[in-house]
Amino acid sequence: MKQSKRTAEHYQWGDACDGWHLVKEGELSVIQERMPPGTSEVRHYHEKSRQFFYILSGTAVLEVEGEEIVLFPQEGMEVPPGAVHQIHNRSDGDVELLVISQPKAQGDRVIVEEKEPSAS
Secondary structure, eight states, X not given: OOOOTTTSEXXXXXXXXXXXXXXXXXXXXXXXXXXXXXXXOOOEEESSOEEEEEEEESOEEEEXXXXXXXXXXXXXXXXXXXXXXXXXXXXXXXXXXXXXEESOXXXXXXXXXXXXXXXX
């Protein structure tokens, strides 16, 4: 079936970010997302899901296991299961991206707590 942002199931996440489920099956998820300037996902990992982040427009920073990788339009990166990651939009424009997960990542996310600075 033909699919687009106009026809896909829409949801909001984080601070004013949007997602559209282009494919939402048990073994495969394809989501188009929009991240406004200054937004980010929470730091997390997936126990089973392998993901591929592909930038359609804008510039994002993908943090994987503490390393920051800048992704420009038409670039992407795979994140294996168990790898702690977080995506950021530190630019002054929207980022549009595809997040492809196998199997689907919904229900497979483990949030990693941010460490509070120690009082000394």
